[in-house]
Amino acid sequence: xxxxxxxxxxxxxxxxxxxxxxxxxxxxxxxxxxxxxxxxxxxxxxxxxxxxxxxxxxxxxxxxxxxxxxxxxxxxxxxxxxxxxxxxxxxxxxxxxxxxxxxxxxxxxxxxxxxxxxxxxxxxxxxxxxxxxxxxxxxxxxxxxxxxxxxxxxxxxxxxxxxxxxxxxxxxxxxxxxxxxxxxxxxxxxxxxxxxxxxxxxxxxxxxxxxxxxxxxxxxxxxxxxxxxxxxxxxxxxxxxxxxxxxxxxxxxxxxxxxxxxxxxxxxxxxxxxxxxxxxxxxxxxxxxxxxxxxxxxxxxxxxxxxxxxxxxxxxxxxxxxxxxxxxxxxxxxxxxxxxxxxxxxxxxxxxxxxxxxxxxxxxxxxxxxxxxxxxxxxxxxxxxxxxxxxxxxxxxxx
Amino acid sequence: xxxxxxxxxxxxxxxxxxxxxxxxxxxxxxxxxxxxxxxxxxxxxxxxxxxxxxxxxxxxxxxxxxxxxxxxxxxxxxx
Ligand SMILES: Cc1ncc(COP(=O)(O)O)c(C=O)c1O
Numbered sequence: 001x002x003x004x005x006x007x008x009x010x011x012x013x014x015x016x017x018x019x020x021x022x023x024x025x026x027x028x029x030x031x032x033x034x035x036x037x038x039x040x041x042x043x044x045x046x047x048x049x050x051x052x053x054x055x056x057x058x059x060x061x062x063x064x065x066x067x068x069x070x071x072x073x074x075x076x077x078x079x080x081x082x083x084x085x086x087x088x089x090x091x092x093x094x095x096x097x098x099x100x101x102x103x104x105x106x107x108x109x110x111x112x113x114x115x116x117x118x119x120x121x122x123x124x125x126x127x128x129x130x131x132x133x134x135x136x137x138x139x140x141x142x143x144x145x146x147x148x149x150x151x152x153x154x155x156x157x158x159x160x161x162x163x164x165x166x167x168x169x170x171x172x173x174x175x176x177x178x179x180x181x182x183x184x185x186x187x188x189x190x191x192x193x194x195x196x197x198x199x200x201x202x203x204x205x206x207x208x209x210x211x212x213x214x215x216x217x218x219x220x221x222x223x224x225x226x227x228x229x230x231x232x233x234x235x236x237x238x239x240x241x242x243x244x245x246x247x248x249x250x251x252x253x254x255x256x257x258x259x260x261x262x263x264x265x266x267x268x269x270x271x272x273x274x275x276x277x278x279x280x281x282x283x284x285x286x287x288x289x290x291x292x293x294x295x296x297x298x299x300x301x302x303x304x305x306x307x308x309x310x311x312x313x314x315x316x317x318x319x320x321x322x323x324x325x326x327x328x329x330x331x332x333x334x335x336x337x338x339x340x341x342x343x344x345x346x347x348x349x350x351x352x353x354x355x356x357x358x359x360x361x362x363x364x365x366x367x368x369x370x371x372x373x374x375x376x377x378x379x380x381x382x383x384x385x386x387x388x389x390x391x392x393x394x395x396x397x398x399x
Numbered sequence: 400x401x402x403x404x405x406x407x408x409x410x411x412x413x414x415x416x417x418x419x420x421x422x423x424x425x426x427x428x429x430x431x432x433x434x435x436x437x438x439x440x441x442x443x444x445x446x447x448x449x450x451x452x453x454x455x456x457x458x459x460x461x462x463x464x465x466x467x468x469x470x471x472x473x474x475x476x477x478x
Binding site for chain 1: 436437438441442445448449452453454456457458
């Protein structure tokens with residue numbers, strides 16, 4: 001018998017070697033108690049959370065929690081059914097209405113996760129003979145959506161407008177084209193030049209899908225994302241988003257103005273063949289989205305946090321993913337996985353949690369410590385964080 | 400362009416990516432012999448695409464494991 005697990009041997013060995021250095025397993029952390037959007041207990045230690053994507057701190061918003069409790073009482077713990085059978089409750093419709101208002105778009109479709117939203121929409125709209133042109137640094141869910149469908153897949157160099165244009169122009173006449181972009185790329189926290197890219201895509205007859213998972217709620221005048229910020233949201237055919245970041249719960253969605261969009265509910269398999277979100281989840285999401293429409297002050301504070309942390313870490317001598325802060329993600333580049341894990345652990349001992357990211361999730365084989373800020377981080381917390389980075393950086397020999 | 404001329408052009412294009420100076424034959428594999436990682440593959444494919452003004456989709460790349468297969472594919476894609 002061939003052991004089907006032997007293909008994982010190299011990874012098992014990398015992991016064994018890393019843990020043999022005595023470092024805490026970076027992929028096995030348990031939050032024992034969560035005190036607020038920015039603080040939790042980890043291994044009995046009070047820890048500042050700086051790697052949760054909880055950008056707007058909605059997880060503990062009193063109105064959001066209240067809505068969830070009410071829905072649990074009124075509608076029960078789960079729907080036990082697909083959206084197209086018994087799994088559409090009033091709450092699912094209500095959250096889709098909230099999304100339509102939030103984005104000022106005609107249609108909204110809620111999936112059980114953002115991963116499934118990308119998987120479902122991409123694999124369904126681009127089929128045999130069509131071409132998907134996408135950025136090489138796209139999220140795993142976008143790649144998996146490409147893989148699940150039958151379209152031809154053509155990647156181009158990250159944020160490279162010319163490379164994208166050349167590829168679009170080489171696609172055979174008459175073929176359907178879908179360009180897939182992200183507003184914020186979550187590994188380095190950089191944004192895309194969407195205005196230019198979307199203009200080029202449209203000139204070449206492509207439809208455009210933009211994943212705004214990491215921008216919803218705080219980028220753009222109404223928090224609709226990078227495309228809104230750059231004034232090109234009207235030219236985006238499909239926006240993909242998630243409830244698992246700024247919205248503060250779980251779920252995914254696609255919003256669109258396409259006149260035939262509603263047919264997706266019948267043909268999109270990751271929408272049809274899975275159970276819908278629990279009533280409490282859609283109720284919390286709906287309340288949160290409506291509050292995010294009026295969160296100007298929180299947005300301003302989040303940007304301030306991002307600028308202060310970026311400058312603080314840069315001044316201390318850390319190498320960052322972007323020269324200027326472009327989003328609420330500040331990515332600190334580590335020399336290699338081993339020292340990245342050491343630094344991660346040193347930060348944890350200081351009482352700070354960040355995301356350790358490594359290949360294949362990262363571009364160019366980099367090891368990154370990804371920091372995502374929250375609108376609920378106080379100015380003092382941000383200063384504390386900079387001090388923790390400085391001490392841990394010396395301990396781990398990074399600075 | 401015939402196979403010989405295509406092969407000659409690709410041989411020139413692969414040079415900057417062949418850091419270890421591996422002797423290349425039709426049987427040379429990209430992942431195994433040349434140790435190309437995904438980033439190198441992307442840059443190398445882009446160089447070929449731009450030079451020949453073609454697209455080698457991910458679907459087609461999945462079928463290409465060695466140098467000979469690449470030359471054959473490029474010959475075919477030029478039509
Ligand atoms: C760009 C991007 N798209 C989609 C997703 C998937 O979101 P979800 O957590 O809702 O599955 C994520 C986050 O993991 C993401 O970063």
